[in-house]
Amino acid sequence: MINFNGTILESEFQLSVSNRSFLYGDGIFETLKVVNNRILFFEEHYFRLMSSMRIVRMQIPMSFTLEFLEAEILKLVQANNIQDSARVRLNVFRNEGGFYLPEDNSVSFVIVASGLKSPAYQFSKTPFEVDLYKDFIVPKQLLSTLKTTNKITHVTASIFARENQLNSTLLINEDKNVIEAANGNLFMLMGGKLITPPVSEGCLNGIMRKQIIMLAKQLDAIEVIETPISPFDLQKADELFITNVIAGIQPVTKYRKKEFGFMLSVQLLGKLNAFIGV
Numbered sequence: 001m002i003n004f005n006g007t008i009l010e011s012e013f014q015l016s017v018s019n020r021s022f023l024y025g026d027g028i029f030e031t032l033k034v035v036n037n038r039i040l041f042f043e044e045h046y047f048r049l050m051s052s053m054r055i056v057r058m059q060i061p062m063s064f065t066l067e068f069l070e071a072e073i074l075k076l077v078q079a080n081n082i083q084d085s086a087r088v089r090l091n092v093f094r095n096e097g098g099f100y101l102p103e104d105n106s107v108s109f110v111i112v113a114s115g116l117k118s119p120a121y122q123f124s125k126t127p128f129e130v131d132l133y134k135d136f137i138v139p140k141q142l143l144s145t146l147k148t149t150n151k152i153t154h155v156t157a158s159i160f161a162r163e164n165q166l167n168s169t170l171l172i173n174e175d176k177n178v179i180e181a182a183n184g185n186l187f188m189l190m191g192g193k194l195i196t197p198p199v200s201e202g203c204l205n206g207i208m209r210k211q212i213i214m215l216a217k218q219l220d221a222i223e224v225i226e227t228p229i230s231p232f233d234l235q236k237a238d239e240l241f242i243t244n245v246i247a248g249i250q251p252v253t254k255y256r257k258k259e260f261g262f263m264l265s266v267q268l269l270g271k272l273n274a275f276i277g278v
Helices: 020-024 042-055 066-079 152-163 207-216 263-276
Strands: 002-004 007-009 027-035 085-094 107-115 129-133 168-172 178-181 184-190 193-196 223-226 239-244 248-252
Touching: 002 066, 007 066, 020 085, 027 042, 027 066, 042 066, 042 085, 042 207, 066 085, 066 107, 129 152, 152 168, 184 207, 193 207, 207 223, 207 239, 207 263, 239 263, 248 263
Parallel strands: 129 168, 193 223
Antiparallel strands: 002 007, 002 107, 027 085, 085 107, 168 178, 178 184, 184 193, 184 239, 239 248
């Protein structure tokens, strides 16, 4: 089942080939985690969605209140009879018509949901190896920080990872600084400092990124810094990990010949699960 503009439909429902998200990447999306009928960090997701829609000049319907979208998401989770926890994707796209220039700025939305194995964020000791992806860059601009439906750089970077027996890749900007992974924001522990690139470097303005920064600042022995990360810094790091709303924290175990620990990752994961109450 899916939710299309507030109506629950069979999942076989297909959008038109004239859909602007398909034709031009003219869409915004949010990936959310629902635990026990509660959308985690939903207020942050909602305000990021509203901000993104304003930035790309979409018309925000009067009905798009926090309460309305929350109800529509939970309605779909319940219609799919998903227990405990769900992965949800909310897509908002400009309505059909026009070419690059749309006929108007009105929007539609579609929500899809699938079950997850566990409400809690899980720690994995499975080896997770990454390397740099240098075929294409992510530019230092405001659009790079949004979750738009144009993610071709992340797609090709993920294919590169599979072709090279990697678990993910690290993306760079025009200054050749590392800004994020193909599957989430990047954090680096080095000398008692937890470092993550600032949003001005072109990384995603991640919801889980904000939670981890907040939780890490509660640790007495850790200083949290938002500053650019060079590829050379990675070789000197004590830990690397990737964050997103679905996985929580994914420790990186190897970058080229450098192997990493995961003590801070485990500590932060425990604080994260306590914070969300699971």
